[in-house]
Amino acid sequence: MxxxxxxxxxxxxxxxxxxxxxxxxxxxxxxxxxxxxxxxxxxxxxxxxxxxxxxxxxxxxxxxxxxxxxxxxxxxxxxxxxxxxxxxxxxxxxxxxxxxxxxxxxxxxxxxxxxxxxxxxxxxxxxxxxxxxxxxxxxxxxxxxxxxxxxxxxxxxxxxxxxxxxxxxxxxxxxxxxxxxxxxxxxxxxxxxxxxxxxxxxxxxxxxxxxxxxxxxxxxxxxxxxxxxxxxxxxxxxxxxxxxxxxxxxxxxxxxRFDRRFRETPVIPLNGPAAFTFAFELCFTGPRGEEQPHAIVLKSIMDTLLRDKKVREKLIEPARSYLDDVTTGPPGHNGRPLLFLAAGEYRDCPSRRVMLKRPERWLYKAENEGREMHAAPRTTAFELRDCFCVFESGRVFYLPTLVLPEDAKEGIDEYAVLQLQALAMKPEDPDEVRRCGDVEFSWQPFEDDGPLGGSIFDFVEARLAWLEHNEPATQPGAFRDLIHAYGIRRLGFERRAIRPADLRNLCISIESEELVQTAERANAIFDHDGNGAPDLARLKSADRSWIAPGGTLDLPPHDDPENDIDRKLLALAGLATGIPDFPWQDKSEVHDSTRPGGASVDSVLYVHPRFILEVAREWRSFTNSLDSLGNCPYLLLMWIAAVQDELTVTTIEDRIEDMIYDPGREPARFRAIAMRDVDSVRRNAKRMSGRSGARILEKNLQRRLDLFRFHTIHRTGKIFRYPKEKAALEMLLHEKGIDDRFERALAMIDRIEGLVEDTTSMKSAYTEKRTNQALAVIALLGLVSVGNDIALALEKSDSVGIVTFWVLITAALVLIAYFIWNEITARRDR
The missing domain is CATH 3.40.630.30 (Gcn5-related N-acetyltransferase (GNAT))
Structure with missing residues (x-):
């Protein structure tokens, strides 16, 4: 049955x-x-x-x-x-x-x-x-x-x-x-x-x-x-x-869930050093679920930290020593955030070891198809470096960095990078997809205990909980000695558990001669820098020796046999855009994907809305920071500043949207009238009765004031002093479209302010007109009293009472007619 x-x-x-x-x-x-x-x-x-x-x-x-x-x-x-x-x-x-x-x-x-x-x-x-x-x-x-x-x-x-x-x-x-x-x-x-x-x-x-x-x-x-x-x-x-x-x-x-199966066919081995820094935004909530108020005075924190030598040397100086030379001021000046290490643990501490377990199969979507990738299961040993970043806006980021050391026994390849990129691309993917192939993070905080395994969100939540409750008393700790001690987390507020949406962005740094050479070849082929002429003849390659035998995997290679574009160029295009389906990219897609956001003599930077990728031949600041921050300090600072600015402008845009389309905070709807609250003030300006509109205008002013004091003023300023770093940050903000979004948002606020001021001026003009009309009525009543005086003077006459009566009746009728005419005119103008 x-x-x-x-x-x-x-x-x-x-x-x-x-x-x-x-x-x-x-x-x-x-x-x-x-x-x-x-x-x-x-x-x-x-x-x-x-x-x-x-x-x-x-x-x-x-x-x-x-x-x-x-x-x-x-x-x-x-x-x-x-x-x-x-x-x-x-x-x-x-x-x-x-x-x-x-x-x-x-x-x-x-x-x-x-x-x-x-x-x-x-x-x-x-x-x-x-x-x-x-x-x-x-x-x-x-x-x-x-x-x-x-x-x-x-x-x-x-x-x-x-x-x-x-x-x-x-x-x-x-x-x-x-x-x-x-x-x-x-x-x-x-x-x-x-x-x-x-x-x-x-x-x-x-x-x-x-x-x-x-x-x-x-x-x-x-x-x-x-x-x-x-x-x-x-x-x-x-x-x-x-x-x-x-x-x-x-x-x-x-x-x-999928239509086709392939086996991984890597062409770019990456044996380190490499670093993957994830940006998780922390949220602190009160007893009633309210979020922590904005604004942190970093200058006051830094002034106080000068007297705390142990915390300053262990947690602050490893990040600060690199950045003071290239920035326009210490943390709290020109939008520079406060970077500090999460803990003072030594390098080989068990809590610094993270194992990345890649499954034997994983899925990705392409062209309305589900495709399944197969490979032998692999485990790669990473070292954990983590820090916190606090902005004056009140935003607090936890930045865990997975470092692949130069002497790593098990390296990675382009497919491992793509899987890590996928975590940041769509962190809210359904569980049914996530179960089928996400990488697993195994972490063992104590040598005598078993490892903890799970998704990146499980790992980060476990690490944060460990930092909060298991920091050794002999070592400085970020939560105890900074976040709690200096009010970054206010008394009575608790950290909310990590959610997938809290993963905001990813910063990748890789030292690879092969990747840099491939990027240079892409520049020579497409003339990305505009300093030569395109050489499209070098785009194609007949070499297909990279298709290794399948071994025990009797599956076709991850390859489009009809695509003769050089395989390494295709792989670079995939890494630069986070696209696992790179073997099927055509010439125009490879051209667009391999165009870097910025380039120097020995490095290339690629910018994606959900991550940035920088590859370099030699990277002294990166190599020297592997034991502390785990990533290049300059790149890390400009990246997290761009992330903070992007979140700030997104919040501003959301508040503007509410100001325009949700003035009454009604239930969700599919159609709305823009600025109908301000328009109601305009429509009622001529009327002598009804609401004054002062509350509406006050509320609009309050929203614009909140936008300024909580968000607009916290836009990152000119953090860097040297042309190279300054230009790199400007490029990053431009490539992400953040500057354009700020300009549009601020222009929209100015237009709203102008319309509100015009409405207020018009309402004031009508109020002044009605005041003048009221004064005219008072004057008319004065004329009526003159008639009464005449009547008193002629009281001996038999017609005095009749004259007085008709004068008063006429004046009253004139006043009533005036009020009726004023209301009819106001309604017609609506």
């Missing part, structure tokens, strides 16, 4: 042929015709679709369960047949397990000559209808299919991938647990399969299924097969797992 799925690919070809098709439910026909149709279905379709007798059943046996007369645990069954001109061309078998209130689509098959025509969708819809008639519309429909096996033969693996894709197109989701099908018959063994659900999840909600429902279905299924889940170790373990869960998440079928 387990599902084996035949070829069910959808397609529009042959749609016209479906006009003569019909769907037949066997529960609606007599016993004789039912037997004849089942025999025809078996001979024409079923036996050919499911030749494996260990997995197939006898269709004639289903007839006894169709009417539902056999009591549970035996299921009530419906067989749906697809007929073309009266002949059976396909079928689906649906079993309803009454105690579990769940359906199971056990078989789905289409005759071979009718495949690729989208007929399986019609059968699945009929299966849903049949289940709804046997149970209800809310009863879930489950199914089974073959488990994806990495080690299967290529033909078998390709067949499973096609099947998974077609099931996915039918709306199937895999239930994310290790499913083991109970044995179909006595003497058989349980089988590892994928359990699916064919009911689409609610939109906008995390897809999941009830673990209780799944367990009840499998227990009833086992009893119908004359066995129990407890009878076999595999099914017993599965049952225990389900008993301890409330829900189980749904995922895409594994076969839908």
């Amino acid at each position: 387990e599902q084996r799925v035949g070829d069910t690919k959808q397609g529009k070809a042959g749609a016209a042929a479906q006009r003569d098709l019909s769907v037949l439910f066997l529960s609606r026909v007599g016993a004789r015709r039912r037997e004849a149709l089942l025999a025809e279905y078996r001979e024409a379709v079923y036996d050919r679709a499911f030749p494996d007798r260990d997995l197939a059943e006898n269709p004639e046996d289903w007839a006894q369960y169709i009417d539902g007369k056999v009591p549970p645990p035996m299921p009530r069954t419906e067989v749906v047949l697809l007929l073309a001109d009266g002949a059976v061309i396909g079928g689906a078998t649906v079993e309803y397990y009454r105690q579990a209130d769940a359906g199971l689509l056990t078989y789905l098959a289409i005759a071979e000559r009718f495949r690729e025509k989208g007929l399986s969708r019609r059968l699945v819809l009929a299966a849903h209808k049949a289940l709804a008639e046997m149970a209800s519309k809310s009863t879930p429909l489950f199914a089974e299919t073959e488990k994806y096996d990495d080690h299967a033969e290529e033909d078998e693996r390709a067949t499973i991938i096609r099947r998974h894709r077609r099931l996915s197109a039918l709306g199937a989701y895999a239930i994310d647990f290790d499913y083991v099908m109970p044995p179909l018959r006595p003497g058989a063994e349980p089988r590892e399969l994928h359990l699916l659900v064919l009911d689409p999840p609610d939109p906008g909600r995390t897809p999941h299924v009830s673990a209780h429902r799944v367990r009840a279905l499998l227990q009833e299924l086992a009893r119908s097969l004359q066995t129990r889940l407890e009878d076999h170790p595999q099914t017993r373990e599965m049952d225990a797992f389900l008993a301890g869960r409330k829900t189980i998440p749904l995922t895409r079928l594994p076969g839908t």
Whole structure:
């Protein structure tokens, strides 16, 4: 009663042929015709679709369960047949397990000559209808299919991938647990399969299924097969797992994740030194979840640190000694941040060792395809250097650096660099992709304890927790002696656990003669620096000796045989842009990818929104800093300054967006009117009644003031004093587009300020006009009092009372007419 799925690919070809098709439910026909149709279905379709007798059943046996007369645990069954001109061309078998209130689509098959025509969708819809008639519309429909096996033969693996894709197109989701099908018959063994659900999840909600429902279905299924889940170790373990869960998440079928497999084919070995510095932004929150207030006075911290010799020498000086000579002032001047080491541990301390474990396979996306890379599993020993960086804006960064020493026993290559780049490119990738091939970081803080393993986020969180709570009292520590002692983390605030989104950027430094030569060759070919003429004849290379034998990996090399561009140029293009799919880049893509952001005699710098990569022949400042910061101090400072500026301008842009489109802080919407709060002040300016608009204008002013005091003033200034470093920082800000974004944001603030001032001026003008009009009315009332004086003077006359009465009435009517005219004019102008 387990599902084996035949070829069910959808397609529009042959749609016209479906006009003569019909769907037949066997529960609606007599016993004789039912037997004849089942025999025809078996001979024409079923036996050919499911030749494996260990997995197939006898269709004639289903007839006894169709009417539902056999009591549970035996299921009530419906067989749906697809007929073309009266002949059976396909079928689906649906079993309803009454105690579990769940359906199971056990078989789905289409005759071979009718495949690729989208007929399986019609059968699945009929299966849903049949289940709804046997149970209800809310009863879930489950199914089974073959488990994806990495080690299967290529033909078998390709067949499973096609099947998974077609099931996915039918709306199937895999239930994310290790499913083991109970044995179909006595003497058989349980089988590892994928359990699916064919009911689409609610939109906008995390897809999941009830673990209780799944367990009840499998227990009833086992009893119908004359066995129990407890009878076999595999099914017993599965049952225990389900008993301890409330829900189980749904995922895409594994076969839908990738289309092609390759083996890694590196051409650029990197044996060190190399450094990979990740920028994690720390967040400190209060008891109610509020974020820590902005602004830190670094100058005061530095003045106080001058009296703390031990902390200054161990944590501050290793970074400061390099930077004081090239910057325009100490930390706190011109936007220069405070850099300090995370701990005073010695170099060979166990807590400084990090093992990078690369898996035997990993995935990447390219051209709407999933591609799987295979290589022998490798472990590379890195040394950890970490520091903190604090800006006056209040931003605090943790900068762990993985250093590959020059004498490393196990080097890396372009594929390892690409995997590390991928961590920074999309740190929020779904877990289902991350499980299939992310690198693992193994860290052993204490020599007597076992190593801690996990993702980069697990490693960084563990390291930060260790720094907070396990710093040796004999050594200065960043958290105890700086972050806590100087109010960088305020009293009562706690560090929030690291999240994937906290990974802001990556800085890579590599010493490699081969990479520099390749970059120089790219410059000669494309004339990137504009000092010569392009020489495109050197772009192509007939040398393909780099395609090493596959060894035990019987897979094609990671290569496009039709692309004759030099392989090292392609690899450099991939490293410069973080693209694993570099063998398929064409000439224009290689041209754009290998254009450096900056270059000097012996180094080249490539800039990407999520990372920077600098390669050099010889790098004295880099080599001398490997034991302290772990990376070149000048590069590290300009990089983290650019990261801080980018985050600052992003925040400014978000605040401007709120100021323009969210003045009332209403719920999320898809359409909005820009600056409608300020416009409401303009529209009501002529009216004598209604809101004054002062609160709206005050709020707008408050937002612009907050933008200035919390964000705009913290833009990095002229940190460097020498032309080389100054030009490099300006280039980095320009390549990332940060300067242009700042200019646009500040111009937008100026325009908003101008519009608000114009609105305020217009409102003041109308207020002044109304004041003058009120004074005129007062003067008119004064004239009325003159009439009263005349009436008193003529009180002996018989007409005095009448004259006084009519004068007062006339004055009142004039005032009323004036107010009505003023309101009508104001409404018309709106």
